[in-house]
Amino acid sequence: MFRNQYDTDVTTWSPAGRLFQVEYAMEAVKQGSAAIGLRSKTHVVLASVNKANSELSSHQKKIFKVDDHIGVAIAGLTADGRVLSRYLRSECINYSFTYESPLPVGRLVVQLADKAQVCTQRSWKRPYGVGLLVAGLDESGAHLYYNCPSGNYFEYQAFAIGSRSQAAKTYLERKFETFTSSSREDLIKDALFAIKETLQGEKLTSSICTVAIVGVGEPFHIMDQKAIQELIELLEIKEEAPDQGAAMQEDRSPEAAPMEI
């Protein structure tokens, strides 16, 4: 009876000044399983939750290597994510063919955003239904960007996208100020803790998460599953043992926003 009249076309405005199709695409990102990213001065870590569609199937890949210095984690329509990853890869390889040097991350991200924007302005297209966390290292240091279907992009210290990403965001917001000077190992730990937040009680195992890293002297790569499992077990022991870790964190930042537990 009261069907939305303004959401059948990508390029049609609603009287309130909204583009519903673009907003729906942004929603698609929230439906996908979570992906998080965080960075220090020298490293960027990406991590994702891998949910298999059924007991019988394997999960889909959510983290892609673009080049030696860039990688992405996606949330939303995986198929769209793969298309965009292929685009990013070809941009990187063309740049290094012409200039024999790596494409600056910020420039790649702008090109990606422009590509996404075009889809919001053409009647015969649809927006990409995928959000990308772009992690990369270049002349000006380590970078983490978030690209969304609307064509917007933002640079972050740490960010989380996908379902139940708010929990991870809260965790990251509480701790991000220390990330700049974090060691590579601490960054990975925080990535795992942030991922754990999105699981809401479900047990964190290496089979349901992927972690990737890029940094100074370390080309982008997806980390070994066994190493991640060992790390998770190590962290669990620490957590279960006298609740010192958590208590000390609270002591250190009494002004941090109180959390609902």
Add this chain to the structure above:
Amino acid sequence: MASIEGLLGPEGDNKSRTLNPYVTGTSVIGIKYKDGILMAADMGGSYGSTLRYKSVERMKPIGKHSLLGASGEISDFQEILRYLDELILYDNMWDDGNSLGPKEIHNYLTRVMYNRRNKFNPLWNSLVLGGVKNGQKYLGTVSMLGVHFEDDHVATGFGNHLARPILRDEWKEDLSFEDGVKLLEKCMLVLLYRDRSAINKLQIAKITEEGVTISQPYSLKTFWGFSAFQDPTKGAQGSW
């Protein structure tokens, strides 16, 4: 025959491609020195073997970190400069703190030269590219076919035969600016004596972390009293 015409495409007529150069510049020499790169080239533009133009600037700054010197067809050099102007402008328009360094420009030029030779329409130049970025000195060369390499000292054309042997003997890693200029002048003098296209009006260009400076044109002091110059055909006994 028809198949070859097809291969050459719509530009198949020979009038639209460079089959030989018209106005040319002769050797360029470049060396690394303590603080960066020094380059030398004279200002002659030869129309065939006629020394037709006398103040052609054959060394130009490219962006903030690079210096380009060219020998060969002058108009093709001007076209290359147009390409690079556009490239640098586009690079600056990102306004993101990143910039193309000498290595990137050198590689770009290699691609341009090789691409044009593949269209059977080469840019008829030998190029020397020098620069400094992030404390890193860079010196390389590209030929009209896209052949490229880096070295501590490079030269084009006759310079390869007459200047580089001198540079191999006398070049050092930590040459001062003054000694570098002296070394280049020594090479340019030999070229002036033995290369008929060389003229006695040259410039020396310097690029360091601070930027590019290109000297005003000047002349070298020559001495023509050597006995070999008195009777140049004495040692050359031919059948005619």
